[in-house]
Ligand code: SF4
């Protein structure tokens with residue numbers, strides 16, 4: 001891993017400002033969205049019973065939840081680790097306080113001490129006020145696990161906020177942004193709701209652009225049966241900037257390496273918002289679409305594009321489901337990540353990079369939380385931290401790392417993850433980006449950094465939106481594979 | 494002005510029914526955002542509506558910029574220019590004025 | 601009487617711990633969810649668990665002051681545990697007897713840890729915000745328990761021989777005489793309370809550590825098996 005030459009960043013811990021973010025909450029999902037997912041669309045009459053039942057069921061099914069709710073010693077080590085707390089000062093955004101919103105109810109109804117002496121052990125009745133707090137503060141957690149990696153017992157607030165959102169969903173308080181996306185992904189195959197013909201048109205347009213730019217006929221194939229590789233990438237890669245330049249980068253790499261590949265219009269989405277809302281059923285349905293596409297297209301490998309939580313799902317949920325795909329070539333890891341593919345091609349000298357093509361850029365790398373703390377790359381424990389950096393360093397001459405306490409395992413979330421990338425949460429997102437931005441500003445000051453490379457669709461969109469608030473331009477965030485694509489020496493016509 | 498038009502929108506001001514859209518509505522929406530619609534804005538809005546009719550989705554930014562470049566000149570065919578026209582983001586703000594639903598996803 | 605109470609409480613305590621362990625062990629963890637970067641090898645995993653368990657490595661990284669006091673407290677506690685075991689079991693390995701003998705010093709270390717933790721809980725507003733009354737109470741309670749023991753040793757309140765004798769006679773259901781001393785009574789009563797409440801409290805976080813998926817899950821490699829089918833297809 002590239003070493004940062006910076007000292008640890010001095011992170012300013014704010015004063016407690018109780019309730020300073022209590023006004024922040026996402027829009028509630030309306031009846032259309034909720035019914036599409038078989039969920040009630042407004043607070044149901046027997047919400048209390050259902051909420052406690054749901055919690056009870058989750059407790060029986062998840063050792064993690066039980067252990068995390070039981071084992072916190074209130075040591076406070078996590079209290080200054082959450083970017084939303086650091087950005088807002090609202091004490092309910094301290095990870096342990098966020099957990100306590102659920103824990104106090106768990107204690108009251110599920111533990112001896114909470115039943116006998118609730119006041120003493122901080123147990124509380126489940127009231128509508130509590131539910132309101134859940135809706136607010138479980139939607140101020142991007143499920144980035146920074147708190148978990150600072151907790152001596154490994155208590156993971158992400159798990160707790162997932163369960164919290166699951167309960168809210170069940171009693172009729174769904175989040176519009178995430179649930180709308182889930183229902184689109186389940187009907188149209190992707191989060192945008194991009195239908196097949198539009199996707200085909202978009203990809204054709206990109207092919208034209210590449211020819212115009214390089215003179216080379218790079219293809220972006222759609223639904224091509226018997227291709228070697230199925231590329232599953234976040235749909236933002238088709239739609240948004242700077243994402244789309246990353247997609248062009250993947251295509252160039254595949255082309256230059258002579259690999260046959262395809263995108264599926266049926267499973268044209270890597271992202272899986274079922275993870276964020278703790279909705280296992282929907283999560284699996286979306287994952288199944290990838291399995292089905294792989295089977296129908298008879299591909300040998302599955303490669304994921306640049307998306308953080310999609311890669312978490314791919315590493316943790318997908319492998320058992322993919323047992324059902326008989327055509328897969330098991331000599332390759334199943335599934336694989338595009339950065340791994342590129343890394344291997346570079347090592348095997350199957351592609352050549354001319355780093356000087358990026359000499360107009362001075363680049364740093366933002367570790368996405370779900371890649372750094374919830375997934376793997378390559379087959380060494382630190383691969384997810386080293387491999388992207390090695391790829392970047394092969395592609396550019398000026399690479400610098402941000403302060404060590406803000407990168408790698410300690411990385412700060414971009415502020416928009418976990419289903420929070422929606423406009424009504426802009427204030428939260430801007431505040432939550434502050435720690436990452438401070439690290440970027442410090443590096444910028446020292447080394448004149450021009451670009452922050454990221455390998456996650458959410459990170460890219462989030463930074464494009466918040467950069468202007470911190471004195472940078474929105475196009476200073478860039479896809480890892482745009483940098484690769486720009487450096488790639490194209491030899492094949 | 495917007496309220497007088499008596500239209501139903503979602504929390505964020507996007508039309509609930511595509512068919513409700515009129516030029517007046519677009520103008521009123523822009524006015525509410527302190528924005529005056531120029532012919533260049535209309536170029537974008539018209540293209541969005543046409544594309545939506547054909548594909549049931551707003552076009553990718555790349556497609557939009559290319560189109561605008563063709564229509565208004567190469568120097569305007571980039572997202573920077575689109576952001577000048579629609580400071581809240583071309584995809585979201587322009588879709589709103591065009592009466593299209595808000596693009597969802599990680600965008 | 602008191603000895604019986606303490607012993608009964610101790611039995612309840614052990615039962616409670618076993619119950620808690622069974623409850624954790626019987627709850628399934630359906631999902632593989634390592635907190636990465638996590639070791640792939642058994643060896644790496646062992647290293648991780650040992651350095652967490654004995655050195656509180658993560659706590660050291662994330663909150664050094666808490667680490668100082670927490671570590672002192674737990675080391676003191678372990679030391680006191682050895683002392684108490686030795687008191688009754690009379691293990692006659694020289695080194696064991698040696699560590700187990702210095703109860704005064706062990707109590708001091710424990711008390712420094714406790715006072716530090718209590719101070720942090722009161723002084724740091726963030727920690728104060730997340731503390732329930734029981735969180736303070738436990739620290740104060742443990743301070744009382746440890747300092748009563750400390751005072752006994754400090755003042756040579758009663759001799760250890762008689763305490764041992766008393767307990768062993770109770771265990772063996774022999775006629776026994778309670779060694780006099782109010783400090784001893786206080787100490788034993790507090791111990792009994794601790795034993796009874798322990799399994800229901802946050803003090804029982806050690807099993808949580810051993811069942812925490814974030815700490816206990818190794819990362820596993822994605823499949824890369826040579827399957828005959830894939831081979832056949834590649835050559836064909
Ligand atoms: S670091 Fe872990 S044990 Fe300590 S307060 Fe936070 S969640 Fe609780």
Ligand code: SF4
Pocket residue numbers: 081082083084093094095098140141142143144145146147148157158413
């Ligand atoms: S998971 Fe991330 S966002 Fe959520 S509480 Fe922990 S540090 Fe904060």
